[in-house]
Amino acid sequence: MAILYWVLGIIGAIIALVLIRAAMKPNVFTLTRSIRIHAPPEKIRPLIENFHEWLRWSPFEKMDPEGTLQRTYSGALEGVGAVYEWSGRKTGAGRMEIVEAPGERVKIKLDFIKPFPANNFAEYTLTPSGEGTEVSWSMYGPQRFLFKVMDTVFGTERMMGPVFEQGLNDMKKAAEAA
Numbered sequence: 278m279a280i281l282y283w284v285l286g287i288i289g290a291i292i293a294l295v296l297i298r299a300a301m302k303p304n305v306f307t308l309t310r311s312i313r314i315h316a317p318p319e320k321i322r323p324l325i326e327n328f329h330e331w332l333r334w335s336p337f338e339k340m341d342p343e344g345t346l347q348r349t350y351s352g353a354l355e356g357v358g359a360v361y362e363w364s365g366r367k368t369g370a371g372r373m374e375i376v377e378a379p380g381e382r383v384k385i386k387l388d389f390i391k392p393f394p395a396n397n398f399a400e401y402t403l404t405p406s407g408e409g410t411e412v413s414w415s416m417y418g419p420q421r422f423l424f425k426v427m428d429t430v431f432g433t434e435r436m437m438g439p440v441f442e443q444g445l446n447d448m449k450k451a452a453e454a455a
Contacts, residue, residue, distance in 0.1 A: 295426065302420065308433060309415040310441040316452040318381065318403040318410050324451055325383050325401045326375060327354065328361035334447040336440045341365035364391075373399075381405075387416070395424070412448065414441050 314321055324330045328350055332338050338346065345365060352360040356378050364370040369391040377384035381403045389395040397418030404411040416437075420428070427433075 300422070302428060304420055305417060306420040306424070306428070306433060307415060307417040308437055308441065309413060310438060310445055311411060311413040312442075312445040312449055313406065313409050314412050314449045314452050315409040316455065318405055320455050321403055321410055321412060321448070321452045322383070323355065324448055326356045326359065326378060328359055328373070330451075331361070333451040334444055336444040336447070337363075337368050340367040369393075387418075393423075395419075412445060414445055416441075 324334060340346075346368060347364040349362040350360065351362075352358040352374065355375075357375050359375045360372065361374075362370075362372045369389060371387065371389040371391070373388075374386050375383060376386045383401045383403075385399040385401075387395075387397045387399055389397070395418065397416055400413075400415045400417070402411075402413040402415075404413075
């Protein structure tokens with residue numbers, strides 16, 4: 278019986294530590310990845326501003342088995358006002374809308390519906406650099422307590438960082454092939 282109390286005490290202490298660490302996390306999260314693409318911004322920008330082009334590079338387009346991701350496009354064809362809604366088994370459901378596209382930056386409002394409701398932003402920055410472009414992809418937004426706990430246990434950087442890197446690598450291939 279003493280061993281049971283000892284094990285329960287350790288489990289309780291671990292849970293308490295996770296909850297304390299989660300409570301100490303900031304109320305806003307940011308995830309950013311960057312890549313150098315050997316193409317000018319005008320070849321890269323359409324890959325971001327036209328949601329139809331995301332099929333060529335977005336890692337989220339490849340998560341659901343072929344043909345099972347439901348897509349709806351509306352609003353402008355590209356740029357501010359372009360809207361993309363999706364629903365899939367692995368990708369969940371949500372909506373994106375380009376809300377700003379001045380100069381070297383494209384800002385997208387992300388509304389996730391499933392599996393967890395969340396309202397975030399994605400931002401792409403294209404900075405000319407020599408004969409290429411530095412492309413930065415960021416996602417940021419409020420981080421509710423449940424997401425702080427999940428981040429403490431699983432690590433957003435560890436889970437999503439490689440996904441962003443794959444997307445940027447595929448964007449690089451698409452832009453450099455154009």
